[in-house]
Amino acid sequence: MTHIITSLCLRDSGCVDVCPVECILPGKPQEQWPWYYIDPDTCIDCGACVPECPYGAIFPEDEVPAAYTAKGGEYLSKVGLTGHYEGTNHHGKPVVLDCVKQLQAGEKVDLTPDIQPNYEYFKSGPGYSAKD
Secondary structure, three states, X not given: OOEEEOOXXXXXXXXXXXXXXXXXXXXXXXXXXXXXXEOOOOOOOOOOOHHHOOOOOEEEHHHOOOOEEOOOOOEEEOOOOOEEEEEEOOOXXXXXXXXXXXOOOOOEEOOHHHHHHHXXXXXXXXXXXXXX
């Protein structure tokens, strides 16, 4: 079982720095793959990435919530959304996303559809070539 980075990801990159097997990659091109992805074939399920994510975007695959309840102010990053986000990652570098939606307190979101893109990124998407 692997961990999954969900659409709550705002590309902070702290998870990349702590991964002992270097299995986390930023999605590229960002317009098509807006968050970070964990290679399910390489992930050792150590969970080191989970506490490093300031957005709470990383879950064990079998715990990705089907009814995530927003605290309010979180951003959801998905292709097709049109909101704008500007921030910095944990290295102080700028992060700009043009496919986000800011969630309202109490808003419920099904994050389980975020599981499949994680596999697709490494099976047939740009992450496939990164595995070589």
